[in-house]
Each structure stands twice: as structure tokens, then as C-alpha cells.
Amino acid sequence: QAAKREKFGVDSRHESSTRVKFKPSDEKFRWKMTMPWSKGLLFYDIAVHFCDSVRLATAGRLDIKPFSAGEIVPAMQTFDAVSKGSVQVGHDWAGYWKGKDEGFVPLGDMPFGLDSEGYNIWLYERGGLELAQELYGNFNLQVLPCGQTGQDMGIFSNKRATKMDDFKGMKVRTVGWYMDILNRLGAAATPMPGGEIYLALERGVLDGAEFSAPAITYPMGFDDITKYVLSPGVHQPGSQCYVFFNKDAWNELPEDLQEIVKICAKETQLWSYNWIQNLNSQAMAKLTEKVEIVQMDPETLIEFNNVSQKYINEIKEKNPNAKKIIESQEAFKKDFENWRNARANVTPWSHETYATGRTN
Amino acid sequence: MRSIIAAIDSFNEKIGQLNSLLVLPLVGVVVYEIIMRYLFNAPTVWGFEMTMFIYGVHYMLGLALTENREGHVKVEILTSRFSKKGQAWFNIIGYALLFFPVFGMMAYAAVAYAWTSIGLLEVNNTSWAPPIWPVKSLMALGFVMLFLQGLNTFLKNIQMLREIRQ
Amino acid sequence: MDFMNPEFLTVGMFGLLIACILLGLPLAFTLAAVATLFGLIDNGWNASGLFDIFANNCWGLMNNYTLVAIPLFILMAQLLDRSKVAEKLFEALYVVMGRVKGGLGLAVVVVCTVFAATTGIIGASVVAMGLLAAPALLNKGYQKELTTGIICSAGTLGILIPPSIMLVVYGGLTGMKETSVGQLFAAAILPGLLLASLYFIYIWIRCVINPSLGPAISEEEASKFSAAQKWSMTLKSLVPPLALILTVMGTILAGIATPTEAAALGAVGSGVLALFNGALTGKVVYESCVNTLKISCMVMMLFIGGKFFSTVFLSMGGGDVVVDLLVGGGLSPSMALLVMMAIIFFMGMFIDWAAILLVTVPIFMPIAMELDFNPLWFSMLVCVNLQTSFLTPPFGYALFYLLGVAPQEVKMTHIYKGIMPFVGLQLVGLLLLFFFPDIITYLPSVFFGS
Ligand code: NA
Ligand code: NA
Numbered sequence: 001q002a003a004k005r006e007k008f009g010v011d012s013r014h015e016s017s018t019r020v021k022f023k024p025s026d027e028k029f030r031w032k033m034t035m036p037w038s039k040g041l042l043f044y045d046i047a048v049h050f051c052d053s054v055r056l057a058t059a060g061r062l063d064i065k066p067f068s069a070g071e072i073v074p075a076m077q078t079f080d081a082v083s084k085g086s087v088q089v090g091h092d093w094a095g096y097w098k099g100k101d102e103g104f105v106p107l108g109d110m111p112f113g114l115d116s117e118g119y120n121i122w123l124y125e126r127g128g129l130e131l132a133q134e135l136y137g138n139f140n141l142q143v144l145p146c147g148q149t150g151q152d153m154g155i156f157s158n159k160r161a162t163k164m165d166d167f168k169g170m171k172v173r174t175v176g177w178y179m180d181i182l183n184r185l186g187a188a189a190t191p192m193p194g195g196e197i198y199l200a201l202e203r204g205v206l207d208g209a210e211f212s213a214p215a216i217t218y219p220m221g222f223d224d225i226t227k228y229v230l231s232p233g234v235h236q237p238g239s240q241c242y243v244f245f246n247k248d249a250w251n252e253l254p255e256d257l258q259e260i261v262k263i264c265a266k267e268t269q270l271w272s273y274n275w276i277q278n279l280n281s282q283a284m285a286k287l288t289e290k291v292e293i294v295q296m297d298p299e300t301l302i303e304f305n306n307v308s309q310k311y312i313n314e315i316k317e318k319n320p321n322a323k324k325i326i327e328s329q330e331a332f333k334k335d336f337e338n339w340r341n342a343r344a345n346v347t348p349w350s351h352e353t354y355a356t357g358r359t360n
Numbered sequence: 361m362r363s364i365i366a367a368i369d370s371f372n373e374k375i376g377q378l379n380s381l382l383v384l385p386l387v388g389v390v391v392y393e394i395i396m397r398y399l400f401n402a403p404t405v406w407g408f409e410m411t412m413f414i415y416g417v418h419y420m421l422g423l424a425l426t427e428n429r430e431g432h433v434k435v436e437i438l439t440s441r442f443s444k445k446g447q448a449w450f451n452i453i454g455y456a457l458l459f460f461p462v463f464g465m466m467a468y469a470a471v472a473y474a475w476t477s478i479g480l481l482e483v484n485n486t487s488w489a490p491p492i493w494p495v496k497s498l499m500a501l502g503f504v505m506l507f508l509q510g511l512n513t514f515l516k517n518i519q520m521l522r523e524i525r526q
Numbered sequence: 527m528d529f530m531n532p533e534f535l536t537v538g539m540f541g542l543l544i545a546c547i548l549l550g551l552p553l554a555f556t557l558a559a560v561a562t563l564f565g566l567i568d569n570g571w572n573a574s575g576l577f578d579i580f581a582n583n584c585w586g587l588m589n590n591y592t593l594v595a596i597p598l599f600i601l602m603a604q605l606l607d608r609s610k611v612a613e614k615l616f617e618a619l620y621v622v623m624g625r626v627k628g629g630l631g632l633a634v635v636v637v638c639t640v641f642a643a644t645t646g647i648i649g650a651s652v653v654a655m656g657l658l659a660a661p662a663l664l665n666k667g668y669q670k671e672l673t674t675g676i677i678c679s680a681g682t683l684g685i686l687i688p689p690s691i692m693l694v695v696y697g698g699l700t701g702m703k704e705t706s707v708g709q710l711f712a713a714a715i716l717p718g719l720l721l722a723s724l725y726f727i728y729i730w731i732r733c734v735i736n737p738s739l740g741p742a743i744s745e746e747e748a749s750k751f752s753a754a755q756k757w758s759m760t761l762k763s764l765v766p767p768l769a770l771i772l773t774v775m776g777t778i779l780a781g782i783a784t785p786t787e788a789a790a791l792g793a794v795g796s797g798v799l800a801l802f803n804g805a806l807t808g809k810v811v812y813e814s815c816v817n818t819l820k821i822s823c824m825v826m827m828l829f830i831g832g833k834f835f836s837t838v839f840l841s842m843g844g845g846d847v848v849v850d851l852l853v854g855g856g857l858s859p860s861m862a863l864l865v866m867m868a869i870i871f872f873m874g875m876f877i878d879w880a881a882i883l884l885v886t887v888p889i890f891m892p893i894a895m896e897l898d899f900n901p902l903w904f905s906m907l908v909c910v911n912l913q914t915s916f917l918t919p920p921f922g923y924a925l926f927y928l929l930g931v932a933p934q935e936v937k938m939t940h941i942y943k944g945i946m947p948f949v950g951l952q953l954v955g956l957l958l959l960f961f962f963p964d965i966i967t968y969l970p971s972v973f974f975g976s
Contacts (some may be wrong), residue, residue, distance in 0.1 A: 032841065039888040040701030071840040071884055073579055074586025076485065081582050084476075086575040099485030099492070169401050179405065179487045190403035191486060193591035195694045196784040198707040204781030205397070221697075221706025224974055286703070380819035381812075383597050390594070390790035394783050408591055415597060416588030418819065419826040426823035432552035433824055433930040435920075435938045439550030454551045458559040466558070469577030470584070499584060510555075 025254040026061065033066045033089035033243075034082070036075035036096055042216045042279070043241065044068055046147040046272045047091035050243055053264035062257050064089055083139045088249040091146065093241050094132075095176060103135050103321030106329060108240055111178050111308040114329055115238040116150045116273055122332045123240075131325050132242065142250040144265035147241030147272040149213050150280070152233035156201070156222040156291070157208030161230050164300050173197055173209040178235035181311050185304065201225055210235065214287060215279035223290040231293050234304050241272070361515055368512045369428060372505050376425025382418040386411065406488045413495050420502030424509035445524050448517040455514040467500070467507040474500040532843040539564045539839060540876050547920050557831030561838040568842035579841075583833050587826070591786060592647055592691050597822040598789035599650035602796040603657040604814035609800030611767055616662030618763035620743060621751055628733025628740035630666055631676050632726055634659045637771075638680035639722045642687040644774045644792070646694070646785055648916055649825040652681035652924045656931040657821075669739045670936055671944035672732070678924040678941065679725055679948035682916045685879070686909060687718035689778070689785040692879055696909060699887045704901040712970040713906050717959055721910070724951045766802075770795040824930040828923065836881030845885030859897040863904075866890050867911055867956070874915025878923065882912060906966045907959055914952045917945050 033051060037044040044066075051064040069075035072087055079097050082090035094108030106113060107128075114122055122128040123145050136143035155174075161167050168186040175191045182189040192200060200206045202225040210233065211217045243265055253261070296304070316323040345359040393407035426432055439447055477493040484492045539560060546556040558580075565576045587593065606612040616630065619637075623629025638655055645651050655677050663673040685692045688711035697707035733740040751759070774792045777783040783791060800806040839845070857865060866886070873882045887908070894904040916924040925941045932941075959965055 038698050039884070040697075040699045042701070065843075067841065068884065068888075070586075070880070072837060073582040074589070076589065077582035077586055080476075081579060084575075084578050086578040086582070096485055099483050099489060100480065171397065171401065171403065176487055183405070188397070188401050188403050189405075190397065191405065191408055191488075192784070193408055194698075195592050195691060196786060198694070198697075199689055199711075199778070200781075200784050202708065203779065205784055219697075219701040219703055219706060221703060221708045224706065224708050376819065377816055380815040383601055383815050383818050384811075386594070386597065387601070387790045387793050390598070390787050391794060394777075394787050394791070398782050411594055412589050412591055415594045418597065419823050420584075420588065422819040422823040423827055426820050426827065427552075429820055431820045431824050431930065432554055432827050433926045434550050434552045435547055435929075436550045437938055438548050440937070450550065454549060458546075458551060459555050462555070462559045462562045465562070465573060465577045466580060469574070469581045472574075473578065473581040473585070495588065496585065499581075499588060503584075 020255075022256070023254065024256060027254065028060070029062045029253065029257070031062070031064045031088040031249065032072065033064050033091060034069075034072045034078050034087045035066070035091040036069050036078050036093070037091070038070070038075075039068045040219060042213075042276060043091075043093070043147070043149070046149075046241060046268060047243070049271060050091070050146050050264055050268040053267055054261055057260045057264055058257060062253070062261070066091075079139070082244060082246050083141055085140075085246040085248055088246050090141075090244050091241060092244065093239055098176060100139065101135060101321050102315055102319040103325050105177060105315075106322060106325045107132050107135065107242070109236045109238055110312065110326075111181055111235045112305050113237055114240075114333070116148050117238075118329075118332065118336075119145070119148055119238050119240045120269070121336070122329055126332050127328065128325075131328060135321055135325070136242075136244055137247070140247045141244045142247050143242050143244040144262060145240060146243035146265040146268045148269055149216065149239045149241070149276045150273060151238060152210065152212050152236040153214055153217055154229050154231035154233045154294075155208040155210045156217075156226040157228050157230055158204070158226050159207050160228050160292075160294055162294055162297050162300065164303050167300075171205070171207045173200070173206050174235065177311065177315070178210075181235075181304075181308050184307050184311065198222075198225070213239070213276055213280055214283040215276055218283040218287060223287050226291060228292050228294045229287075231295055234296075234301070234308070243268075361519060365512055365515050365519065368508050372424040372428055372509050375505065376422050376428075379418060379421040380425075382414055386414045386418065389414065405486075406490070409484060409486060409488055409490065413490075413492075416495060417498045417502075420499050421505065423502055424505035427506060427509040427513065445521065448520045448524070451517040452514060452521070455510055455517075459510045460514075463503065463507045463510055467503040470500040470503040532847050535564055535568065535842050536839070536844040536847045539835075539844070543835070543876060544920055552827070553926060554827040554831030557828075557835045561831075561834035564842065565834075565838040568838065576838075579837065580834055583837055584830060587829060587833065593649075593826075593829070595645055595647045595650045595786045595789040596653070596825055597818055598786075598793050599645060599654045600657070600821050601814060601818045602789070602792045603654040604817050605793070605796040605800050605806075605810075606767060607657055608810045608814055609796075609803045609805035611763075611796070611799050611803060612658040613662065614763035615767045616659065618759045620662075620666055621748070622756055622760055622764070623742065624748055625742050625745070626730075627737050627742050628729050629742050630663060631668060631672065631729045631733065631740045634663065634676055635680045635722060635726050635729065638677075639683055639687065639719070640768075640771055640775070641681075642684040642718065643689075644771060644778065644785065644788060645684050646689040646691040648682050648685045648924060649829075649927055650789065651684035652678060652916075652927045653821060653825065653931050655681040656928045660928070660932045660936070663740075664933060664935070667738075667741045670940040672729070672739050673944070674925075674928055674932065674936060674941040675944035675946075675948045676725070676729060678917055678922075678928055678945050679951070680722065681928075682913055682924050683718055683722055685916065686714050686721070686913050688712075688714055690714065692883070692909060692912065695880060695883055696887065696905060699883055700891050700901070700905065702891070702901055705905045709902055709970050709974060710905060710909070712973045713902050713966045714909065715969055716965045717906055717910055717955065720958065720965060721913075721952060721955045724955055725948065728947065728951055766799050770799060821931055825927060828926060832878045832923075836877050839877060840881060840884065845889075859899070862893065862897060863899070863907075866893070867907065870908060870911045871914060871918070874912060875918045876921050877915075879912045879915050882915060900963060900967065902970060903959075903963045903966050907956060910952065910956050910959060914949055917949050917952070919945070 035047050048066050051066045054062050054064055073081045078090045081087045094104045097104040132143050155172055170187045172182055172187050172189045173192045174189055179189040179191060197209050201209050211220055316326055347360050349358055389410050393404055397403040439450055474496040477496040482493050483489040543560050546560055569576055619633040620630045623633055641651055660673055660677055693710040694707050697705055697710050773795055774788045777791055778785055778788045870886055916922050919942050929938055929941060
């Protein structure tokens with residue numbers, strides 16, 4: 001006998017929200033936000049968008065003034081300054097805090113990690129946000145997802161590389177886990193500091209460098225000095241940003257402001273994705289005037305994936321927080337495969353493209 | 361007082377002089393990185409970071425020596441017209457009002473900053489991920505040394521006033 | 527409280543800084559003290575929060591790779607100096623320039639311009655040239671004011687002529703393809719050479735009018751050297767150091783090393799030269815190391831104090847105050863440009879280029895686009911203007927670096943007086959770029975197409 005069928009889902013917030021006792025307050029807060037972004041990066045605009053949303057929605061009761069990298073503290077000191085409460089709010093890409101805990105990397109994205117859709121589902125529906133809060137909470141921080149920029153471009157390079165052999169000995173500028181993975185694949189990856197990259201790439205000190213999504217990368221002018229982009233950006237399929245608050249500051253906020261902040265962070269998550277993806281296609285049109293997009297062949301991709309997984313498994317063994325987060329993401333990927341499979345082959349290509357047999 | 365002055369001077373000078381030799385390994389690491397990358401196609405994962413940390417420690421531990429040798433640049437448009445006594449008074453008041461509160465707090469904050477890092481046994485957020493709590497501790501040491509050396513400048517000026525009086 | 531509004535704080539901060547500079551305490555300490563006072567007023571007397579931010583900034587400075595060029599170039603200069611390589615170089619230049627009035631000064635401008643193409647950090651170039659060229663010029667009887675003017679201005683060309691850390695930061699800030707780092711590098715070459723030429727012509731004219739400012743070799747002394755002797759002197763003394771500088775440049779251009787790394791090769795090269803001159807003793811190395819430490823700490827202490835100052839200035843909203851001057855008035859395009867340039871020039875008198883860029887570029891660039899200025903042209907006007915910030919009293923980094931390394935007899939008043947005509951020349955250069963935009967846009971259009 002079949003089990004009784006019930007309505008399949010529940011909005012878990014609904015019940016508590018009907019019982020809430022309103023205690024409106026007109027207390028005013030003037031806070032500062034610091035971040036790793038300089039003003040030329042679209043990430044800066046995402047952080048500013050959040051501040052604007054909050055100011056608009058609270059009628060100025062919570063006024064967060066954004067400061068770009070270096071205005072209050074250097075880019076990489078964002079986390080420490082907010083953790084100590086010297087600045088109330090920070091914006092980030094979580095992977096920057098790898099030195100505090102390797103678990104931050106999968107929160108921000110890792111090689112062959114989650115894409116945009118994956119992060120949204122995992123964070124909001126699969127307990128990802130709770131795991132993020134646990135980790136940030138260890139450092140006296142309150143965190144919310146706040147910005148999703150999708151997949152990064154591949155490696156800008158003067159060397160055409162599609163096969164594993166082509167990558168051997170290639171001098172590529174990247175950082176973090178991807179650097180280790182590239183080195184294991186036989187490349188010669190180097191973490192050259194930011195200010196040196198352009199000239200190094202132009203002069204051939206480097207063979208290649210990766211940066212970010214197309215719209216964010218376009219201003220760098222890498223297309224002026226390289227011929228190819230070795231795609232896809234396997235190192236970051238969906239960069240996830242967060243806004244975080246010093247917990248003592250957060251606890252001072254009245255409940256209604258806290259609620260508005262949460263909604264504004266979610267609004268920024270939605271807006272940023274649409275904004276960046278639409279800009280990406282415009283940027284690609286310009287970039288491809290100068291560079292050729294080169295796709296790695298499937299065997300190479302599988303090799304990249306194998307080596308990445310092995311590396312990530314080693315990380316899991318070393319760091320329990322990273323293990324917990326990665327395994328939660330892996331479980332999601334696995335569970336989601338049935339639907340991913342069933343819905344496949346209707347990728348919304350234009351009719352002309354689909355007609356050529358490009359179904360997925 | 362003389363013995364305090366001498367002790368601080370000699371401590372900061374010794375550390376400073378020894379530390380000045382760090383510029384040699386600094387050159388060495390940079391050149392090694394160039395050779396490994398250009399000749400052997402095998403850049404290191406640690407070269408750039410190592411370079412920064414060596415230089416960071418190099419100048420942090422040298423701030424006090426530079427103060428001792430009056431190497432920190434000043435504009436003596438007014439003070440050069442003062443008498444020796446006037447200059448001494450000037451320095452005493454200046455260091456008491458400007459230097460002590462600021463660099464006393466700075467030394468304290470740098471120690472607290474290092475202490476937090478030590479508590480975490482913090483490593484860098486890079487692939488190489490070296491421990492950075494020792495480097496942050498040396499930064500704190502640098503500011504403590506600078507504070508002591510400023511204290512010494514203050515004491516030396518008082519000493520000078522005494523000598524002028526005698 | 528009304529006295530806590532940003533306008534008042536900004537004016538007060540600048541005012542107090544000027545007053546305190548005159549006090550004659552080490553500048554870096556003064557900067558930090560003024561920053562502390564205003565930082566505390568701004569953040570409600572939360573001392574631990576303010577100093578935690580300062581500590582974070584110091585740690586940031588310890589993680590800044592490009593700064594590594596500073597000790598490397600200083601070490602190079604120390605070794606060249608102690609092994610008499612530099613002395614012989616300038617002696618040879620003095621003789622070779624013969625009866626040309628101000629000849630050695632002109633030669634120094636050329637050396638600085640070449641040197642500018644090897645470093646992007648002015649702390650490195652001004653200090654190195656101050657160590658090497660200042661004693662040479664003074665020994666030959668050059669006027670102190672002219673000597674300091676030449677070295678500060680020509681030494682500062684390094685920030686404009688690529689590679690340049692300022693242009694890298696600028697390119698990152700605008701986030702525009704038209705002003706990518708590559709475009710800016712290409713655009714900056716001719717303006718840099720233009721400024722060098724202006725200095726060159728100015729020095730020559732002044733020395734022709736008044737030969738005592740920059741005396742040429744006396745006829746009697748010149749007659750001691752035959753043509754053959756001059757040639758051998760040139761080969762012996764001029765070639766090695768020039769070869770060194772060209773090697774440094776060469777490794778950058780050939781894609782062997784980044785500019786910062788090339789500085790280390792320069793240090794090694796100067797060690798090799800010292801070795802050939804039989805001057806590479808343990809004592810020389812040790813003394814070079816200690817002096818390198820002392821001078822780079824002088825530079826870094828200024829970096830630290832300046833960083834505190836600009837952090838507080840920015841975090842209390844000082845940038846908005848300065849920029850609000852511009853918005854609100856319905857200015858004509860050329861008037862708006864003039865005001866923007868004036869703001870940058872004015873800020874340059876007090877705070878460092880990096881803070882000025884952080885404040886002004888994100889606000890000025892959209893205005894410039896609205897007014898239909900060519901973005902590259904506008905950007906280069908900003909950068910050339912910013913170059914003056916290193917030189918304008920009361921607070922110009924180049925001036926203080928030189929004061930820190932110049933011979934004892936050089937006082938701040940000489941430097942302040944000496945730099946004035948060169949600031950004027952930079953403004954002339956700015957006008958030329960304004961009226962002849964091709965100087966800026968020509969090379970980028972050749973390199974990247976238009
Ligand atoms: Na340069
Ligand atoms: Na200035």
C-alpha cells in the first residue's frame with residue numbers, strides 16, 4: 001500500500017514569522033565596511049550594492065559606508081579587522097581566509113567545486129549557510145552569502161594548450177589550491193604578486209595567468225598581450241562572496257534591522273549573479289576580438305578532475321572543517337545528479353545552435 | 361640613568377646590526393627564484409612570500425637602530441636655530457607628547473596583534489602556508505624596540521640638560 | 527557635535543600636520559601622532575580599535591612585494607658607492623662633458639631617466655641617485671639648491687616612466703579597458719621623456735646664464751686630458767655601471783625577471799663590479815648592509831607614518847570633503863578639469879599618491895567620461911600631476927628621502943628652494959600635455975591600435 005502523499009515542501013520561516021512581536025526601533029547606526037576589493041573591480045560594486053540596499057530598506061537607520069581595499073585596512077586584513085571589531089562589517093570571497101582555516105576555501109569555491117546554482121541550493125536549502133556560520137562564528141563573526149559571480153575564465157596564455165602534455169612546464173600565475181593542483185599536473189605554477197603580473201605576462205616571464213569572470217577580467221587588458229584563453233575555468237565554477245559582521249556589533253542591531261540585512265544580502269546574491277552574467281556575455285564579445293577561446297579536451301578535463309579530487313581528499317584528511325563542508329557539498333552534488341540527468345539536453349542555446357546538435 | 365641608556369642602545373644596536381645582514385639572503389632568495397624559474401622552469405611556491413617576510417623583518421627590527429643613529433628624517437628649519445638647551449627641551453616635550461602615547465600604544469597593539477596570531481598558530485593564506493605568527497611576533501618586537509629607543513632619546517635629552525646645568 | 531564634522535576634521539588634520547612638521551621631530555612620528563589624534567576623534571576615542579587598524583596596516587606593509595625593490599636598490603647604490611664605481615662614473619662624466627655648462631647635471635638627468643626604466647618605486651630611485659649623484663655634483667661645486675632639484679625631480683621620473691607601481695595601481699582602480707596597465711605604460715613613456723627634456727633644457731639654460739650654478743670643468747683641467755685619455759676614461763669608468771643598469775633593464779625587457787627581481791640582479795651586479803675593483807671586502811659588505819638597513823628603515827618609517835595618516839584621512843571621510851568641492855557647481859569642461867587638477871595638486875602637498883588615487887580616481891573618472899575626455903589622456907594628466915606630489919612642500923616624499931641620504935651640508939631649506947623651479951617645469955609639462963594630447967595617445971595607438 002502506498003504511503004499517504006502530503007504536500008512536498010514547507011517554508012520553514014513561515015510559522016515563526018507570523019508569531020513575531022514587533023518592537024520597532026528608530027535607533028540609528030553608522031557603520032563602516034572594509035573589503036579586499038579595489039574600486040575598479042566589480043566585486044566592489046557588489047559590496048556597495050548591499051550597503052545601498054540596506055540604507056534604502058532601513059530609510060538610513062543602518063548606514064554602512066563602504067571602504068575599498070587599502071582605505072582602512074589592506075585587502076587581506078579585512079577578516080582580522082572585522083573579527084576584532086575595529087571595523088563592523090566586511091565583504092569577501094571566502095577562500096582568502098584559507099590561512100585561518102582551510103574550510104573557508106570550499107565556502108568560496110574550489111577546483112571543480114559548486115557552480116552558482118549549486119551554491120544557492122547548498123547554502124540556503126542544504127545547510128550550507130549553517131556550516132558557514134559555524135566557521136565564521138569561530139572568529140566572532142556573523143555571516144551571510146552576499147554575491148555570486150559565477151564561473152571564472154580560464155587561463156590567459158600565449159601558449160595554446162588543450163592536452164595534458166601542453167600544460168607540462170607551463171609557467172602559470174595562480175594561487176591557493178589550484179596552484180598545487182597545476183604543479184601536480186606538471187605545470188610550473190607560481191604565486192607571483194599582483195602588481196608584477198601584467199608586465200611578466202607581456203614579457204614572457206609567465207606563460208599564463210588566470211583572473212576572474214569575463215566582465216571582471218576585461219579591464220585588465222590581458223587580451224592585449226595574450227592569444228588564447230585556456231577554458232573552461234575549472235578552478236572556480238562559481239565564486240561565492242559573503243558579507244560578515246563583528247558579532248558584538250551584530251548583536252546590538254534590533255531584530256527588525258537584522259531581518260532587513262538578511263533580506264538585502266539575499267537580494268545582493270540574486271542581483272550580482274544576473275548583473276555579472278549579463279555583463280559577461282558583453283565582455284566575451286569584446287574579448288574574443290583579440291583572444292581565441294580554446295577548450296581543453298575531455299581526457300584532459302578528466303585528468304584535471306582526478307588530480308583535483310585526490311588533492312581535495314588529502315585536504316579533507318588534514319582539516320576536519322574542510323572535510324565537513326566539502327562532504328556536505330559532495331553529498332548535494334550526488335543527490336542532485338538524478339534531476340541534473342533527467343533535465344539534461346535542453347540547455348537554452350539559440351535555435352540555430354541547437355539545430356547543429358549542440359544539446360547540452 | 362646612564363646604564364639604562366647604554367643597555368637599551370646596545371640591545372637595539374646589536375639586534376639591528378645582526379639583522380642588517382638579512383639583506384644578503386634577501387638578494388639570495390630573489391636571485392634563486394629567477395634562476396629556478398628562468399633556467400629550470402621550476403618556480404618555487406615559497407620565493408615571493410619568503411622575500412616579503414625577510415624584508416618585513418629586516419626593516420621592522422631596524423627601526424630602533426635608525427632612531428638611535430638619528431636616521432629618521434626630520435625638518436629642522438626651526439629647531440636648528442635653537443640653543444642646545446632649547447633643542448633638548450624641545451625634544452623632551454615633543455617625545456613626551458607625541459612619541460610616547462602613540463608608539464607606546466602601537467607597541468602594545470602590535471603585541472596584542474601577535475598574541476592573537478600565536479593563539480591560532482596562524483599560517484599564511486597561501487599555498488605554501490608558512491606559519492606567520494613568528495613574523496607577526498617579530499613585528500611586535502620591532503615596535504617594542506622602537507618604543508624603547510624613543511624612550512632613550514628622551515632620557516638622553518634629559519641627560520644633556522643635566523650636563524648643561526653642571 | 528559640530529566640530530566633529532568631516533570638513534572641520536580634514537582642515538584641522540592638514541593644519542596640524544603643517545604645524546607639527548615645523549616642530550622638527552622625526553616626520554614619520556609626527557604623521558603617526560596627528561593620525562592618532564584625529565583617528566581617535568573620528569572613532570569615538572576607541573584607542574584599541576584604532577591601533578588594531580594601524581597594526582593591520584603595518585602587517586599589510588610587511589606583505590607588499592614591490593617594496594622589496596627599496597633595500598635592493600639601496601644596497602646596489604651602497605656597493606657602487608663604496609667600491610668607488612660611482613665616483614669614477616661621475617668623474618668620467620664630468621670630464622667627458624667637457625666645457626658644456628651644467629654638463630654633469632645634464633648627465634645625471636640622463637642617468638636618472640635610464641634608471642627610471644628599471645624601477646617603479648620612487649623610494650628606490652631617489653635614494654639611490656641621492657647616494658650616488660648628490661655627492662658628485664656637490665663636489666664639483668654645483669649649487670645645493672640646483673643639485674637637490676635635479677635629483678628629486680629626475681629621480682622621481684621612475685614613478686612615471688614604466689614600469690611604474692603608480693600606473694599599476696591606477697589601472698586597477700579605473701577598471702576600464704582604455705586605461706589598462708598596458709595602455710597606461712605605453713602612454714607614460716613620452717610624457718616621462720618630455721619631463722626629462724624639460725629638466726634638461728632648464729638646467730642647461732640656467733647654467734649658461736649663471737655658470738657658477740653648475741660649473742663645467744676648467745679649461746686648464748680639461749686640457750690635461752687628451753682625446754684618447756677621455757676615451758679610455760669613458761670605457762673604464764662609464765661602461766661598467768651603464769652596463770649594469772642596462773643589464774637590469776635587459777632582464778626586464780627579455781622576460782627573465784620582473785622589475786622587483788631585476789633590482790636584486792642590480793645588487794648582485796654591483797657586488798661583482800666591486801669585486802673587480804678589489805673593493806668587495808667583508809668590511810665593505812658589512813657597512814653596506816648596515817647603511818642599507820638604516821636608509822630603508824628611514825623610508826619604511828615614512829611609509830608607516832604616511833599610511834596611518836592616509837588611513838585616518840580616508841576613514842573619516844576626508845576624501846568626500848575634498849571631492850564635494852567639485853560636485854554641485856555646473857562647471858564647464860575645461861573649468862572642471864582645472865578644478866580636478868587643482869584638487870589633486872593640493873592634496874599632493876600633504877598626502878601620498880596612493881591615498882590620492884584611492885580618493886579621486888573613482889570619482890573623477892566618471893566625471894571625465896561624462897565630459898567626453900579621452901580616458902587615457904585624462905588619466906595621464908592625473909598621473910603627471912600626481913608626480914608633483916612627491917616634490918611639493920611641505921610634504922613630498924622625494925624631498926624627505928633625499929634629506930635622509932644627502933651629505934650633511936644639505937638642509938631642508940635648500941631642498942625646498944631647489945625643487946620649486948622643477949615643480950614649475952612639471953606644470954609646464956602638464957600644460958603641454960593638455961594642448962598636445964598626441965604626446966600621450968601616440969604610442970598607445972601604435973602598440974594597441976586605436
Ligand atoms: Na619606472
Ligand atoms: Na607633496
